[in-house]
Amino acid sequence: MEIPSYLPKNLDELDSLLRGVTSPVTYVAGGTDIMIHEQRWKSARCLVSLESVSEMHDTLRFDEAGVLIGAAVPLSDIIRDEGVRQQLPILVDACRQIGSVQIQNRATLGGNIANASPAGDTLPVLSVLDASLWIGPRERGEFQKMKLPDVMLGPGLTSLKNNRYIAYIYLPFPEPDNLFWYFRKVGPRYSMAISKLSLAVLGWLEGKRLLDIRICAGSVSPQIKRAGRTEELLRNRPLSREIIEKADGQLREEIAPISDIRSSSDYRRQIAGSLLMESLTALIEKKSAHEF
């Protein structure tokens, strides 16, 4: 029997549609992930497109402090956007390394989050950017605001029960003075590869002093979490080769990678530490951290 499917045109239509639906719905933004998970795709009982929801598909709205991105904006629109390129080059870098242009023309940030893969390429970057996720349906006209670790709970697992959906992602601009950033994905090739491991670093260096730092590795734990203890070790300290080596050791200890088809646990620990060293050593050597 044919399953029902809906193409709500805007958020109001989406929310009123959901009030009338009691069974679980399967949301489809760009479809690039869900359609290849045959079991999940075939077992869908009701399809709701998020691509058709104009606010979610079209919104890239800047205010003084940040940018609000619709959860169903195609990655290629984010990559091309002049404002995002200027303010959040680390996000552009991560988006460009997802799949291929064909994929980027359909895939979305909302999909990358809701798919909840520890290898999701944008997740470490969204984490160091301190993203807020706006969750619908709206209650009394308001979205619920949540942080990434409260939404992405583990592989394929989110807290989005009862047909809740990600409507927007809000990214505050990091304070631009003394800012440096680093993103690197390690995979068998540059494009079209599921990452073995990725590392996102955002920090502020004044002279030799590391004022603050945010570190998040991807594909190293079931949840996307910042490396709090490593950050603590580095925060408000003068940057030296000694402290960088300590941070390498701390990060290796702090993450909990598994061994799987793409990499061994040992390899992931080692590389995570090495990438962190690479990003910080570049600062000592006065290279900009992303010139690799």
Next chain:
Amino acid sequence: MKITFNVNGKDRSLELSPQKRLLDILREDLELTGSKEGCGKGECGSCTVLLNGKRVNSCLVPAFQLPGSAVITIEGLQNWPGFQLVEQAFTEHGAVQCGFCMPGYVMSAVSVLQETPLPLDLKEVKFRVAGNMCRCTGYSKILEVFMDLQNRKDLLKAVHQLLGKTDGNTLISAEKSG
């Protein structure tokens, strides 16, 4: 469910399952077998088509999201003035081996020419073509084609005419004049 969308300039109304893949609709319902299935997972690019002017993997587009869209397949380029130029470049460089991946490469070649400010260097071209695979592995020749096409001004003009509008009108007029 009844789904109406535009393929190569013609409106089509078809009775389809909402989960049917665009690739299968093209091949089975419309008998447009130029788009090929290599992997069915969005990795090989053999099924690349233009959806509302942007290249996508047709194996990853479900029927229920198609209403009102405009799709251009390799067949739709047949009477487009730029096609001969693209075809010529692929043959001149000896870039075609078994040919299975070629419809996808041609769609990407056309699309690349309107995606980014040109000219692209080889590194960027490699990046832009990463979503297409050739298992005969004639990559260096294919990359030569992509580098070469950027320099053909008449082709750039034809691409602009084709993709400046995505409602298929350009194709219709091309078909009439062709």
